Amino acid sequence: MTSILIKNSWIVSHPRKILRGNLYIEDNLISEITPKNMEADFVIEGRNLVVCPGFVNSHTHVAMSIMRGFLDDMEFTEFLRKTSEIDARMEERDIYLGAKLGIIEMIRSGTTLFFDMYYGEDIVAKVAKELGIRAALGWAVVDEDKTTQKGNPLKNAERFIKEYRNEDKIYPMIAPHGVYSCSDETLLKSKEIADKYDVPVHMHTAESREEVYGHYKRKGNRIIEYLSDLGILSPKFMAVHAVWLTMREVKILKESGAAVVHCPTSNMKLGIGGYPPIPEMMEYGINITIGTDSAATNNSLDIFREMRMAALIHKNSRWNPSLLKAEEVFKMATENPYTFLSLKGGRIEEGYLADICIIDGNDLSMQPLSKSNIINDIVYSATAQAVKYTIVGGKILQWKKHLQEILNDINDSEVFLWLSGMKNLEN
Numbered sequence: 001m002t003s004i005l006i007k008n009s010w011i012v013s014h015p016r017k018i019l020r021g022n023l024y025i026e027d028n029l030i031s032e033i034t035p036k037n038m039e040a041d042f043v044i045e046g047r048n049l050v051v052c053p054g055f056v057n058s059h060t061h062v063a064m065s066i067m068r069g070f071l072d073d074m075e076f077t078e079f080l081r082k083t084s085e086i087d088a089r090m091e092e093r094d095i096y097l098g099a100k101l102g103i104i105e106m107i108r109s110g111t112t113l114f115f116d117m118y119y120g121e122d123i124v125a126k127v128a129k130e131l132g133i134r135a136a137l138g139w140a141v142v143d144e145d146k147t148t149q150k151g152n153p154l155k156n157a158e159r160f161i162k163e164y165r166n167e168d169k170i171y172p173m174i175a176p177h178g179v180y181s182c183s184d185e186t187l188l189k190s191k192e193i194a195d196k197y198d199v200p201v202h203m204h205t206a207e208s209r210e211e212v213y214g215h216y217k218r219k220g221n222r223i224i225e226y227l228s229d230l231g232i233l234s235p236k237f238m239a240v241h242a243v244w245l246t247m248r249e250v251k252i253l254k255e256s257g258a259a260v261v262h263c264p265t266s267n268m269k270l271g272i273g274g275y276p277p278i279p280e281m282m283e284y285g286i287n288i289t290i291g292t293d294s295a296a297t298n299n300s301l302d303i304f305r306e307m308r309m310a311a312l313i314h315k316n317s318r319w320n321p322s323l324l325k326a327e328e329v330f331k332m333a334t335e336n337p338y339t340f341l342s343l344k345g346g347r348i349e350e351g352y353l354a355d356i357c358i359i360d361g362n363d364l365s366m367q368p369l370s371k372s373n374i375i376n377d378i379v380y381s382a383t384a385q386a387v388k389y390t391i392v393g394g395k396i397l398q399w400k401k402h403l404q405e406i407l408n409d410i411n412d413s414e415v416f417l418w419l420s421g422m423k424n425l426e427n
C-alpha cells in the first residue's frame with residue numbers, strides 16, 4: 001500500500017468548505033485530513049498549493065484531438081459531413097494517437113475523469129489505462145447503414161461493454177449518436193443493452209435547431225418527449241448539449257432523473273445560437289455537468305476554460321451577473337459527474353476516491369490567494385498552466401514523458417498527414 005502526504009496546503013473539501021491542513025492518501029482513497037504530521041512514502045510540501053477535487057470533462061470525443069484546427073469555421077452540416085469522412089479514414093493507430101494527445105491534455109489540466117463518445121473505445125480504454133486516468137467510455141452507435149465503423153455498431157458496443165465492465169477505472173457506456181443518426185430500433189436496442197449490463201446511456205440531444213425541427217417533421221414531437229415515450233430516459237441517461245428544449249422537456253428530464261452535459265464552447269463555435277436552460281434546470285435540481293466536446297469543436301480540452309465559459313454565457317444571455325455562481329459551476333465540473341456514476345469521488349473528504357487536482361497557489365491566476373477567493377479564481381481566472389499535479393486513485397499521473405513520445409509519433413499519422421495536405425496555402 002503506498003501513501004502520499006500533502007503537507008499544510010489549502011484544501012478545498014467542497015466549494016463551501018475550505019480548510020488548511022495535511023491531507024493523507026492511502027492506496028486509492030483519501031484517508032485523513034488532519035492538523036497532525038504523519039509519515040508517508042511520498043511527501044508534497046503544500047504551503048503554496050491548493051488541493052481540490054479532480055475535474056471531470058463530461059463529454060468529449062478524445063480521439064478527435066488529432067483533428068484540432070482542421071475543422072474550424074464551417075457550417076454544422078458541413079462539419080458533420082467532413083467529420084464522418086475523416087472518421088472513415090481513422091485507423092487504429094490514429095485513434096490511439098488522437099486519444100493519447102487528448103488524454104495528456106486533460107491530465108495536464110487537472111482532469112481525473114472524462115466521458116467519451118466514439119467508436120474504437122477499446123483503443124481509448126488502452127490509452128486511458130496506460131496513462132492512469134479514470135474514463136467513462138461510450139461506444140458510439142448509429143444505424144448500420146450510416147456507420148463508418150467496421151461491423152454492426154450495436155454488436156461492437158455490446159462486445160466492448162462486456163469486455164470492459166469489470167476493468168479498473170474504466171466505465172463502459174453505450175452512446176447513441178443522435179436522433180438524426182439512430183432509428184427507433186437502434187435507440188431501443190441501445191437501451192436494452194444498457195439495461196442488460198447496467199451501464200449509462202450517453203447521447204447528443206437537441207443540439208441544433210435543424211436537429212429539433214427535422215425531428216419534429218419526421219416524428220411530430222420534441223426530442224426529449226420522444227426519448228421519454230420510447231422509454232430511453234432514466235437516472236443513467238446523460239443528455240449531452242440539451243440546448244433547444246421547452247420547459248415541458250426540462251420537466252420531463254427532471255422527472256426521469258437524467259443528467260445533462262453542458263458544452264458551452266462547442267455550442268458557440270458551431271453557431272448553435274442558443275444556450276440550454278441551465279438556470280431552470282438548476283432550479284429543478286437536475287444533475288448538470290460540463291463538457292468540452294471534441295478538439296474539433298472547442299478546440300481545447302482545458303476544463304478551466306469551460307467552467308469560465310459556462311459561468312459567463314448565462315449571465316450575459318439573461319442580463320443577470322448573479323446566475324451560475326462560481327461555486328455552482330465548480331460543483332458541475334467535480335462532484336456532479338462522480339455522483340452520476342455512483343462513485344464516491346469529486347470531493348476531498350475522508351473515504352472518498354483520491355482523485356485530486358493540485359494547483360499552484362503562486363500562479364498569477366490564483367493571486368492574491370485567500371480562502372475566500374480560491375473557488376472564484378479557479379473558475380474565472382486559472383487555466384491548465386496553474387495545475388501542478390493530477391492524482392487519480394492515489395497515483396500521481398506522469399504526462400510529460402508521454403507527451404515527448406507522442407509529438408514524434410503524430411507527425412507520421414496517416415490522418416494527420418492527409419488533413420495537413422487538405423488546404424492549398426500560398427507559399
Ligand SMILES: [Zn+2]
Pocket residue numbers: 059060061117204240293294
Ligand atoms: Zn459531442
